[in-house]
Amino acid sequence: MAKPADTRTAGRKPVAKATRSAAETEKIRAALAARRDELRAEYDQTLSEITELQRDRLTDSAGDDQADTGTKTFEREQEISLANSILERITQVERALERLDEGGYGWCERCGNPIPVERLAAFPSATLCVTCKQLEERR
Ligand SMILES: [Zn+2]
Numbered sequence: 074m075a076k077p078a079d080t081r082t083a084g085r086k087p088v089a090k091a092t093r094s095a096a097e098t099e100k101i102r103a104a105l106a107a108r109r110d111e112l113r114a115e116y117d118q119t120l121s122e123i124t125e126l127q128r129d130r131l132t133d134s135a136g137d138d139q140a141d142t143g144t145k146t147f148e149r150e151q152e153i154s155l156a157n158s159i160l161e162r163i164t165q166v167e168r169a170l171e172r173l174d175e176g177g178y179g180w181c182e183r184c185g186n187p188i189p190v191e192r193l194a195a196f197p198s199a200t201l202c203v204t205c206k207q208l209e210e211r212r
Pocket residue numbers: 181182183184185186201202203204205206
């Protein structure tokens with residue numbers, strides 16, 4: 074006996090927004106915190122390198138010609154811009170942690186699915202899941 078066509082959809086519940094388990098949220102938090110610590114260590118190291126370059130510049134610049142001075146200035150500027158970009162990433166991770174507490178972090182902006190923990194750990198600023206990101210890039 075043929076079933077009426079509408080039974081296929083009649084019992085279907087509206088798709089609930091996926092929820093993340095507390096364990097998963099903790100996993101993301103831990104990944105973000107680890108990332109932040111890593112970046113902080115990297116930042117500290119860069120800062121000490123800048124200090125070192127600065128000291129080199131002050132102590133043994135007597136015999137330097139213009140090219141040496143130029144190279145050292147360039148190196149120092151490179152280090153400073155590196156330090157700034159690390160700082161920016163630290164801020165990103167800290168914002169991510171705040172949004173995580175508010176429950177607004179880690180969801181794909183496009184499809185609403187949870188973004189995998191691994192992806193969030195690697196790219197704390199990710200706002201799209203891998204699939205949507207690929208679709209976006211293909212356009
Ligand atoms: Zn998506």
